[in-house]
Amino acid sequence: MNPYSKSSFNFDIKLKTRKMSKTVVASVLLVGASTVMNGSCFQGNAFLRPIQNNLAPNPIQNHLASNPPLHAAARPISMYVDSDWIGRASQELLFPGGSPNTDTAKLFEDLLDSEKQIRAAETLHGMPWKTSIQEGKPLLYMPFWEWQMAFMQKSLKNLRVKPMEERFKYNENLKKKARIVNLSFQSDEYRKIRMTYYDAGEGCQVFNSLWYPDPRYNLPVLGIDLLSFGGKKYLAIVDFQPIHDDEKDHELSYEDKLAPIKANYPSLKGKMSSKFYDETKFFSQEMLFARFEDPTIIQSELLEAFQKYVSMHVDLVRDCKGNDSTSAKYAVLERHGAYDTYSADRDPATGLFAAMFGKDWADDFVYDFLFSMSGRVSDCSKPIGHSNEVQENLTDTQRNMHITATIALPTN
DSSP states (O other): OOTTSSOOOOTTSOOSOTTOOSOEEEEEEEOOHHHHHTTOOEETTEEOOOOOTTOSOHHHHHHHHHSOOSOSSOEEEEEEEOSSOTTSSOEEEOOTTSOOOHHHHHHHHHHTOHHHHHHHHHHTTTOSOSSOSSTTOOOTTHHHHHHHHHHHHHHSTTOEEOOOOHHHHEEEETTTTEEEEEEEEEOSSEEEEEEEEEEOTTSEEEEEEEEEEOTTSOOOEEEEEEEEETTTEEEEEEEEEOSSSSGGGSSSOOHHHHHHHHTTOGGGBOOOOSSSOOTTSSOOTTOEEEEESOTHHIIIIIHHHHHHHHHHHHHHHHHOOOOOOHHHHHHHHHHHHHHHHHHHHHOTHHHHHHHHHOHHHHHHHIIIIITTTOOOTTOTTSOTTOOHHHHHHHHHHHHHHHGGGTSBOOOO
16 A cells, blocks of 8 residues: 555654764655656655645656656655754665666756755746836835745745645736736744735735744734835735734733834834724734835835844744644644634735636635635635644644654664
């Protein structure tokens, strides 16, 4: 029986090898190429759980379409592992019955290289774009996208691409001159970081990002929403969005750290209206908020303030001890689910996406990608806070405890 047909495990899970003085070797089986086509795949440094339909990365699909499986049987892979993380050092493919095809070996080498995966994911649809879909119009928030990509790769541990549905990666409406691109990442510190850039020329520009800490950390999520309309009106929100009503219910305080930063940017001290959201629910007292008509504020204040808030959030996660218990993680994921449901039900962008890309795509995009732990009112099979993503994270927790029963880790 294929050992990965029922479930698989993540190599991004931290193994308890910190006390080992020598490099260890983890020997695993790479399922046959036909199984990879059916959903199991390598992504960054992780062997991910089976995924549905066409979610396997295009490089694998394209390669397998032109290269028949070398062997019908499973192929063993030896990965030389440092004392902390699988895949941190080098990888060697071992194919029974002869030397591997050079192209095939190179393919899996690339797939195991998270930096190459990140570059491939970003450039798949031409990001970072240099020109707008509407000729001659600026991409106002592209510097924010570029800075965040560079910062994540420099500052986060084990950053890798997080799988997402193909239909959400990119969409466009050439007739109405609008396009949208999305990426999703995870790291040791964050279970999900999603990024969205929407370009409709002068009519609308949007940069949106949301950072969910790993469920070990009972901390606020980092929300970023920057918009421009008609080249005349601008809206900016950057916030440590609390997952509890009271700040003291989080592992660490944070508003005291944000207040001195916010004090330096007078244009970003506005008050949010209650048209779509209740500012007392999932928003902090130190939220950066601004409605303005002077585009120079984007460079003179907003960019720097955004960078400082992002940096501070990463520092907050690093300062947090974290709680590895299943009950603690479940409690955090429940609050992430509540946050996602609240946000998805009220997101004012749903109408915009529906007008550009169709209602079905827009609804699925909001509930299944932007806020993927949300529960739709009409979906009785997925109660609020009990999405598949909750179960997946909890399963990862359990696998962390039992992974040595699945993978042989010789210590001598």
